[in-house]
Amino acid sequence: MQSNKSNDSQDHANDALAPDASFFDKPRNVKIILNSFYATCLVLVLLDFVVHRHIYLSFEEIPTFYALYGFGACVLLVVLAKLMRLVLMRGEHYYDERLDEYPQLDNEISVNTDSAEILPSEDGDQNMDELGLSSYSTSGDKK
Amino acid sequence: MSYAIPAFIPFFIAAAFALVIPMRWRYVLILVPLINGLWLFFNLDPTPINMQLHVFTLEIVKVDKLALLFGYLFHIACFICLIYAMHLKDRVQFVAGLAYAGSAVGAVFAGDFLTLFIFWELLALTSAFLVFARRTKASQQAGIRYLMVQILSGVALLIAAIMHYRSTGSISIEQIGLSGFGSYLFLFAFGIKAAFPFLHTWLTDAYPEATPVGTVFLSAFTTKVAIYMLARTFQGEETLVYIGAAMTCFPIFYAVIENDLRKVLAYSLINQLGFMVCGIGIGTALAMNGAVAHAFNDVIFKGLLFMTMGAVLTRVGHVNGSDLGGLHKTMPKTTLFCIVGAASISAFPLFSGFVSKSMVMAAMIEAGHDYLWLMLLFASAGVFHHAGIKIPFFAFFAHDSKLRPKEAPTNMLIAMGIASVLCILIGSFPEILYQLLPWENDYVPYDITHVLTQLQLLFFSALAFVWLNKQGLYPPELKSVNLDFEFLFRKLMPSVGKRGFAAMSLMSDTFIDAAKSGIAKLPVMGRNVDPSAATLTLRMVIGFVLLVLIALVTELV
Numbered sequence: 001m002q003s004n005k006s007n008d009s010q011d012h013a014n015d016a017l018a019p020d021a022s023f024f025d026k027p028r029n030v031k032i033i034l035n036s037f038y039a040t041c042l043v044l045v046l047l048d049f050v051v052h053r054h055i056y057l058s059f060e061e062i063p064t065f066y067a068l069y070g071f072g073a074c075v076l077l078v079v080l081a082k083l084m085r086l087v088l089m090r091g092e093h094y095y096d097e098r099l100d101e102y103p104q105l106d107n108e109i110s111v112n113t114d115s116a117e118i119l120p121s122e123d124g125d126q127n128m129d130e131l132g133l134s135s136y137s138t139s140g141d142k143k
Numbered sequence: 144m145s146y147a148i149p150a151f152i153p154f155f156i157a158a159a160f161a162l163v164i165p166m167r168w169r170y171v172l173i174l175v176p177l178i179n180g181l182w183l184f185f186n187l188d189p190t191p192i193n194m195q196l197h198v199f200t201l202e203i204v205k206v207d208k209l210a211l212l213f214g215y216l217f218h219i220a221c222f223i224c225l226i227y228a229m230h231l232k233d234r235v236q237f238v239a240g241l242a243y244a245g246s247a248v249g250a251v252f253a254g255d256f257l258t259l260f261i262f263w264e265l266l267a268l269t270s271a272f273l274v275f276a277r278r279t280k281a282s283q284q285a286g287i288r289y290l291m292v293q294i295l296s297g298v299a300l301l302i303a304a305i306m307h308y309r310s311t312g313s314i315s316i317e318q319i320g321l322s323g324f325g326s327y328l329f330l331f332a333f334g335i336k337a338a339f340p341f342l343h344t345w346l347t348d349a350y351p352e353a354t355p356v357g358t359v360f361l362s363a364f365t366t367k368v369a370i371y372m373l374a375r376t377f378q379g380e381e382t383l384v385y386i387g388a389a390m391t392c393f394p395i396f397y398a399v400i401e402n403d404l405r406k407v408l409a410y411s412l413i414n415q416l417g418f419m420v421c422g423i424g425i426g427t428a429l430a431m432n433g434a435v436a437h438a439f440n441d442v443i444f445k446g447l448l449f450m451t452m453g454a455v456l457t458r459v460g461h462v463n464g465s466d467l468g469g470l471h472k473t474m475p476k477t478t479l480f481c482i483v484g485a486a487s488i489s490a491f492p493l494f495s496g497f498v499s500k501s502m503v504m505a506a507m508i509e510a511g512h513d514y515l516w517l518m519l520l521f522a523s524a525g526v527f528h529h530a531g532i533k534i535p536f537f538a539f540f541a542h543d544s545k546l547r548p549k550e551a552p553t554n555m556l557i558a559m560g561i562a563s564v565l566c567i568l569i570g571s572f573p574e575i576l577y578q579l580l581p582w583e584n585d586y587v588p589y590d591i592t593h594v595l596t597q598l599q600l601l602f603f604s605a606l607a608f609v610w611l612n613k614q615g616l617y618p619p620e621l622k623s624v625n626l627d628f629e630f631l632f633r634k635l636m637p638s639v640g641k642r643g644f645a646a647m648s649l650m651s652d653t654f655i656d657a658a659k660s661g662i663a664k665l666p667v668m669g670r671n672v673d674p675s676a677a678t679l680t681l682r683m684v685i686g687f688v689l690l691v692l693i694a695l696v697t698e699l700v
Binding site: 022024025034037038040041044045047048051053054056057058059060064065066067068069070071073074075077078079080081082084085087088089090091092093094095096097098 | 596598611
C-alpha cells in the first residue's frame, strides 16, 4: 500500500499483457499526469508574484502563503495522524466480533450463519460459491 | 392556490402507502418529493397552520425564507435518495426513508418547541431503521446505541422546552442565546444531533453500519435539522465559533488513518458541520448565509460521496480502503461522480463547496478571528487531503485489488448524476443558490485573489500527498479500529462497571460473612450459654441505647 501511483504502474508494466490494463496502468501516462501537475503547481506559485492579491490579514503578506500553508498543513496532518495511530489503533474486531459480515476477502473468518455450518477451508472462494455469495452482494440491501 | 396542507403530510402518507403496496409499484414514490417540492417552490406564500392544544398554540407550519430553503433542500435530498434506492425491494428502507424525510421537513417548518420535539423524536426513531436494515449483528447494536443517544437528545430538548416555557411563558421557537441552565440544555440537545465534539460518536458509529441507501438518507437530514435549529436559536453565540473550529479540525486526523471509507466520510461530515457551526457562531448576515448555503451544498456533495461509496459497497461488499483499488477499470462512471463529489467538498473553483465555504471563511476574517481562521484553513487543506484525494484514490486507483465489480446499477448512476450536475451548477452559477438565501447577500465568490489562493492551497495539499506517497511516508491503510471518545462508553465504562460490581459484591459478601460470624459470637440467652455473659451483653445494649437517647434529647433541648 505504500507504493504510489507510479511505482504501482511499474508493477503492472511487468505483466503488461493484462487485458484490462487501463489508461492509468501505463507508466508513461502517469508520468505525464504527474509532470503536468508539477507544472501547474509551479505556475500557481509564479502567478503569486504577478497577480496582486488582496491582503486582509498579516499572515497573507508572506509570499505564496497559501501554497506553503497547504503543503505544511497536510504534512503536519499526516505526521500527527501517524503518531495518533501509535496510541489509538486497535484490532479490527476490538468492539465487535463482526462475524456475520461476509465476505472477508482474505478468508480469515468462516461464514457464521445459522443455517449452514461452514468451516474455514483453504479454498475460501468455494465456500462463497456454496452460499451464493460469490458476487459479494451481502451488503444488506435485499435485492 | 394556497398551500393548505402541511408539507410533511405527503411524506407520511407515502410511507404508509409504501407499507402496503406491492414493491413493483415503488417507482411511484419518487413522485412524492418531486411534486410536493415543486408545489412548495411555486407556491410562494404557504399558509401558516396553527392548532390549539389545551393552553398551547401549536404552530405546525411556520414559514420564512430560512425554513423554505431547508424545505427545498430536504425535498431535493429525498428525491435523489429515492432514485438511488430504486434497485431495492426492501420495504423497510422505503418506509423508514420516507418517514424520515417527512420528519425532517416537519421539523424545519415547526414553529414551536412542542411540535419540534415530536418531529425530533420521529427523526431518531425512523432513521434508526435505516441502520437496522443492514441486518448484521454489528448494525443492530450500532442502531441501538444510535437510538439511545438520539432519544437522549430528545429528552434534553423536552426538558429544556419545559424550562423555557416556565421562564418565558412561550413555546415558540426564537433566539435563545446562552444564559441559564435551560439554554445550555437546548445547546446540549442540538449539539448531540449536530455532532459537537464528544457528542459526535453516534455519527461515526452508526453511519458506516447503515445500508448503502440508508447512509445517504442519514447524511442528509439529522445533522442539517440540528444546524437549522442552531441557526434559529443560537445565532451569533460566540461559544459556537470555538466549538465549530474544534469540529473542523479534530475529525480530519481520524479521517486520515481510518480504513472504512464510509467512516472517513462520516468524520469529514463532522468537519463540514464545523464550518456551519462557526458561521452560526459569528452570526453576521454573511456568516449565516455561508452557514446555511454550506449546509445546502453539503447535503448534495456529501450525499454524492456517500452514494459512490454505497455503490462500491453494493458491488464489492465492503468499503475497506485496504482491500480496494483499481475499481476505475470497471466502474468508470462511479469514479467520475466520486471525483466530482471530491472536488466539491474540497471547494475547487466551479464546484459547489467553493461558493459557500468561502463565505464562512470571509466572515471569520471580518469578525477578527485570525487564529481560528488559520484553523479553518488547516481544515480546508485537510478535507481535500482525506475526502478529496484519499477517497477516490484508494477506492478507484492506487494499487490494483484485482476486484472487477460491475458498474453501479442504473438508478444509482442517475441519482449520482443528478447530484453531480447540481454540484457543478451551483458551483458555476452561485446565483441560483444565493437568491434563496434568507439574509441580505452581496458576496462575490469569484475574484482573482480568491481563486488563486484557493488553487494554491489545494494544489499544494495535493503535492504534499504525492510527496508523502513517493517517500513512503503516507500511512498505509490498515484494518483497524481507532479509539475515539466512544471508547469511554463502549469499553471503559462497561469494564470498570463490571469490575466495580465484582468488587462491590465481594465487599458485600465479606461484610455479610464478617457480620454473621460476629453476631454468632455474641452470647445470647439460651441453653448451654453462660447466663452472666448474655446478661452483660443485654445490659450493654440497653446502656448504649439510653446514651444515644440522652444525647439526642440534650441536642434538641
